[in-house]
Amino acid sequence: MIDALWGWPPPVLDPAGPYADKVTTLAWALFGMGLVVTAIVCAALWLAVRGSPKIKAMIGGERAIWIGGIAFPGVVLLGLLVWGLTLTASLTQPIRGDEMRIRITGEMWWFRVQYLNADGDIVMEDANELHLPVGVPVVLELEAADVIHSFWVPHLSGKKDMIPGRRTLLRVQADRAGEFGGLCAEYCGSQHALMGFVAIAHKASDWQAWFDDRTTRVARTEMLAETAPPDAMPYPGDAAAYPMEPETLERYDARRGMRLFMESGCAACHRIAGTEANGLAGPDLTHVGSRRSLGAGILPNNRGTMMGWIGDSQSIKPGNRMPSYYVLSAEDIGHIAAFLELQK
């Protein structure tokens, strides 16, 4: 069992906001009603076998069928239906116009995330991660690029389909800070189960600082520094002689990584703001170094998983649109990973 630090896979009955709270209450009510009905059926069954003749006659009578078989389920199911429909309608009220809007597009197995300003223009693009201020309702504009996906962050709200050619709306709100996992909830192809998502709720002031930093800063190419390989190696047999802190050793060159990124075709599909990389087919990598996860919410983001994904993403998520880069050497992959880590 993967005890994911980045909140994935998510627990489904642990609401973190008002919309998810309503859905969770409805879910418990449905479980409760199911339990009550099962208990009544079991009791009736027991009485039908072991009860006195008088009770048996009562259960078998026409009145019992009218009440227990038609009136009771009719009233209960109708009540639950009306409750459920009004509840789901309240999650998707039309936009008033002054809410924070974020557009999320389902792609072939990842989520494109675009932060919009009041005019509906895209001010920042990200992938597989949604950053929210605590206590503020946010309207998500859900779209799909290929087939029907479904957006579901159980901590924040119910499921909502992402339909090609149509925009659906979903309101979410987080009332506590935290990292909440999500996933695609509509079968959309072979890697549907590996289409994950992370929602991160910040305190409102932290969120504003985070947002300002992201929208004002361009790619961190200025941070790229030449790195030199370490000096002489210790004798292989002496474990104590090795530097134990991984930071003490950087053998990859982020500058070379950037060149390789541009020359190897990565830039044809991926965009990094402030550089020549301007592809739109794959996730925007402007902030990939600060993401919790890789491969759409499925792997922790570190040097090893980054190299594994670049070199052979097809063995991790077969059929995804990124090819395995067998043409790159291990060194090249390391350089590119070092470059991407700096894109925060």
Added chain:
Amino acid sequence: MVLGLLSACKNPVGSRYEPDDAAQERGLLAINEAGCAACHEIPGVAWPKGRLGPSLEGFDDVGMIAGQLPNRPDLLAAFIRNAPAVKRDSTMPATPITQLEAVDIAAYLYGLDHD
């Protein structure tokens, strides 16, 4: 006589090291949290089964770590934590784990044959 003959037989092939169960359990958890399986096929990890690095199936019986280092617990832990420091041209990067987690992961790898 029979006993004497039996005791002369070779010991059954077993692990060179006998890691304790708790350490192995912690090791598997650390493997999952660090995402080692993005590059390695690791018995006990259902997904992913990355192929960028070698499969670690039967690692207990491997002669040398990365074909170069003596297969010892202390060296294995050092290699898991900071491979390029131990073997300069190693493809494997340093991993974001603690020294204790590295020791646990080494324990897990040595325990693979005990299923």
